Amino acid sequence: MPVSIWVPPTATILKLNVDITFKCPTENCGIGFILRDSTGKFIMAGTETTCADQQNAVECLVPFSCAWGKDIQKNRTGN
Numbered sequence: 001m002p003v004s005i006w007v008p009p010t011a012t013i014l015k016l017n018v019d020i021t022f023k024c025p026t027e028n029c030g031i032g033f034i035l036r037d038s039t040g041k042f043i044m045a046g047t048e049t050t051c052a053d054q055q056n057a058v059e060c061l062v063p064f065s066c067a068w069g070k071d072i073q074k075n076r077t078g079n
Contacts, residue, residue, distance in 0.1 A: 006036075006040070008036075008038050008039070008040055009037075009038050010038060011038045012038070013037075013038060014035055014036065014037055014043060015035070015036055015037075015038075016033055016034070016035050017033065017034050017036075018031060018032070018033045019031070019032050019033075020032075022052065025052070025053040028049050028050065028051060029049070029050060029051070029052050030047055030048060030049050030050070031047065031048045031050070032045070032046070032047045032048075033045060033046055033047075
């Protein structure tokens with residue numbers, strides 16, 4: 001499995017990393033996310049468990065995590 005290296009965002013920007021798990025339609029799947037600033041400082045993280053009949057359905061939930069991160073960014077910077 002390839003190793004990924006976290007690349008920080010530019011100053012004043014927060015970066016939201018998201019990952020999903022999916023085994024099969026009969027098991028729960030999950031979404032995990034972490035929010036960090038440009039120095040790599042941890043802001044917050046979370047997980048969500050859901051049900052989906054296919055992997056694509058779980059991937060469709062990722063934008064909700066991104067919207068959550070954008071709301072945090074807006075509240076933090078006013079932009």
